[in-house]
Amino acid sequence: MIDALLTPLQYEYMVKAILVSGLIGGVCAFLSCFITLRGWSLMGDALSHAVVPGVAVAYIAGLPFAAGAFLTGLLAALGMGFVKAKTALREDAVIGVVFTSFFALGLVLISLYPSSVDLRTIVLGNILGISDADIWQIAIVSAVTLTVLGLKWRDLLLFCFDPNQARALGLNVRALHFTLLTLLAATAVAALQTVGACLVVAVLVTPGATAYLLTDRFGHMIAIATTMGTGTSLVGAYASYYFDGSTGGCIVTLQTAIFVLAFIFAPKHGLLAARARREAAV
């Protein structure tokens, strides 16, 4: 029995995949606390799709994928900002137009050079087949993200919670906006490797949302979210040995299951707690 459970761990690629997934899961979960407070879920989804042409070009040209992805992600963010400032269109519509355009461009590029890059790898992730060079890129992205978040988390928190007060206190709101956007693009690039473009938004939102249901203090929220993100990623990557390599699917299904549990059973903000309060009031 125990032998059977340890089978996945006998393969070097599985151990690598599990550890890298855990790292990315933790970093994304840390950031997700800010993203959910700021209401930037759509932005996370958009950037994760918008990086696809960059990844395609980088693979075709033999450059580091993270650089290409990061560049197109920022380009998309700038494009959205520009169109938003120049038209009366709603923000969500602008985001929708821009990210689908980028994604379509990526799709066309990949279909023209099918040999150099596999579309499925990008859209669904392929952590089981990750190369050492890609692991290094992810490690660097994670280290930089964690350092910036560690140094600036108080300012970022205030910015996410109440931008006006942040401005009134003399914080550079514009710089914070771009810092958060850059971090989002960077983590989206890293998460692309584990869960793929379609599911990046989950690891950037679900841990934060779950933690938000469980606590009222931001420090605790970060701790809960990061633990959950790391834990689900480790277990999900492990479980994907039995699920034909659908690592992203396993990780995100686990995260969603935990969110649902929190939604129902959270001590203060859960469904049952609210029901009990209503009954007590009657």
Next chain:
Amino acid sequence: MIETLLEPFEFAFMRNAMLAGAIVGAVCAVLSCYLVLKGWSLMGDAISHAVLPGIVIAYALGAPLALGAFGSGLLCAVLTGYIKANSRVKEDTVMGVVFTGLFAFGLVIFTKIRTDLHLDHILFGNILGIDRSDLIETLLVGGVTLIVVLALRRDLLLFCFDAGHARSIGLRTGLLYYLLLSLLAATVVASLKAVGIILVVAMLVTPGCIGFLLADRFGPMLALASGSAVFSTLSGAYVSFFTDASPAGCIVLIQTLLFAIALVFAPKRGLLAGRFNRAQSTPPQPAG
């Protein structure tokens, strides 16, 4: 020369593709005008991803795939509404959690059920592989959606534009809410074969934005949106025949191109018009 240009039309699969593409383009474009006004772009994204588990389960049970897709798309919308109403998490976050959860669950069961479904076709569409029965299904779902939208176009418009006002004049906004969601889910189902899950949202947002930039009134907005969408699908499929590029990608890129043209040149709201108006309204400088 002309023969080469006409070559695509000689193939039945190209004719089917263009016909299906035109229908899908028109239906999506009409709906996109409402979504853009209502601010529901993310909803289109969410429902389109959420159909995956429905397709896989319907396949396993031997039920029609379209039915399963419609069901799970709607489930996503209903769950989002329920969780939003019963927790303190913001709506966009809830939507992100729910649709990715359903999509991930779909992926996991897809690997566990032996199917002859192609995941690539579900994700990116397979417009060049559309056969007669697909065409009839698309026609049916698209046609019904279009008729319902056009029959109720005033009520839906008022609901999207100002739900509070709609309620105060006695419209049943709860009903309209679910009706619009159902129409959205049906449209996504009709578009799956043509453009796939991931790019449906482009078909559901970009045409409405083009119409919004170009027109002041809702009728012309609808017409411009559908016109641009039909043109994009036809020319996208046509271009992909010669370049061997992904048809769905080409369709969306052509839509983007039209959007960019509208953004720059729109007579009233375009970048150039804005610049021109600013130049006109600059007060004349006093001489000397």
